[in-house]
Amino acid sequence: PRTIENIIVILFEICFIALAVHARNIDDIPRMKIAIGSFFIPLIPYAVERLLRISFPFGIKLMIPLAIFIHVAGGIMDWYWSPVFPLYDKLAHFVSGMAVGLVMLAFFLILDEYGVRFKRTTVLIGIFLMVAFLGGIWKIGEVYFDIKLNAMFDEGLPDLIGDDICHTIGSIAAVIVAWLYFLTIPYGKNLSFLLRKDKPGKPD
Numbered sequence: 001p002r003t004i005e006n007i008i009v010i011l012f013e014i015c016f017i018a019l020a021v022h023a024r025n026i027d028d029i030p031r032m033k034i035a036i037g038s039f040f041i042p043l044i045p046y047a048v049e050r051l052l053r054i055s056f057p058f059g060i061k062l063m064i065p066l067a068i069f070i071h072v073a074g075g076i077m078d079w080y081w082s083p084v085f086p087l088y089d090k091l092a093h094f095v096s097g098m099a100v101g102l103v104m105l106a107f108f109l110i111l112d113e114y115g116v117r118f119k120r121t122t123v124l125i126g127i128f129l130m131v132a133f134l135g136g137i138w139k140i141g142e143v144y145f146d147i148k149l150n151a152m153f154d155e156g157l158p159d160l161i162g163d164d165i166c167h168t169i170g171s172i173a174a175v176i177v178a179w180l181y182f183l184t185i186p187y188g189k190n191l192s193f194l195l196r197k198d199k200p201g202k203p204d
Contacts, residue, residue: 001058002055002058005058005059005061005062006061008062008065009042009061009062009065012042012065012066012068012069013039013042013065015069015073016035016036016038016039016065016068016069016072017035017039019035019038019072019073019076019077020032020035020036020039022076022077023035023076026076028076031072031075031076034072034075035072035076038065038068038069038072041064041065041068042061042064042065042068044064045060045061045064045106046061048110052110052113054110054113054195054196055195055196056106056109056195057105057109057181057194057195059102059177060102060103060105060106063095063098063099063102063103064099064103066095066099067092067095067096067098067099067100070088070091070092070095070096071092071096074088074089074092080092089162089163090162090163090166091166093135093163093164093166093167093170094166094167094169094170094173095170096138096167096170097131097135097166097167097168097169097170097171097173097174098170098171098173098174098177099170099174100130100131100134100135100170100171100174101127101128101130101131101170101171101173101174101175101177101178102174102177102178104126104127104130104131104174105123105127105174105177105178105181108123108126108127108191109191109192109194109195110192110195112190112191112192113192113195117190117191120179120182120191123178123191124175124178124179127171127174127175127178128171128172128175131167131168131170131171131174132167132168132171135163135164135167135168135171138167181194
């Protein structure tokens with residue numbers, strides 16, 4: 001599974017390059033810069049793994065480029081506003097909610113690794129609340145991009161409610177995934193057990 005995850009991440013990296021080239025060809029320079037920046041963000045968890053000598057649970061590194069790709073491609077390719085994908089924006093918010101939730105899980109695991117420990121229930125609640133908070137910041141960002149790029153990411157109260165619902169469902173999905181991972185931790189082990197490269201039975 002880990003090899004598959006790495007291959008998928010590489011494919012997304014290639015997609016970011018293609019999106020940057022396409023954005024340049026259509027003279028969408030602001031989004032071209034976003035696509036270029038998006039290429040480097042998925043590399044961060046790999047750098048953290050090497051620096052801290054840990055290994056994140058399967059799916060965390062994969063969800064990051066997936067969420068970014070959906071948002072960046074949606075803007076550059078106009079999928080957000082295409083009648084072919086009427087629920088594209090809602091899909092984007094669901095995936096981003098789940099991705100951010102898994103990043104929060106990784107954050108709590110690293111804290112646990114360095115002795116800052118929380119109860120599992122606290123971690124699950126913390127993931128949900130942090131995703132909700134960051135979701136609010138994202139909506140502010142949409143308004144900013146509407147003004148900056150003369151776009152139409154925010155379409156009023158119904159759109160806001162729909163986005164929040166999908167974002168919340170995504171965060172709940174992340175909480176469920178985190179809970180399932182917690183079930184694999186042997187009795188007496190801390191949450192940081194999930195970061196160990198030498199866990200018995202861990203797939204390569």
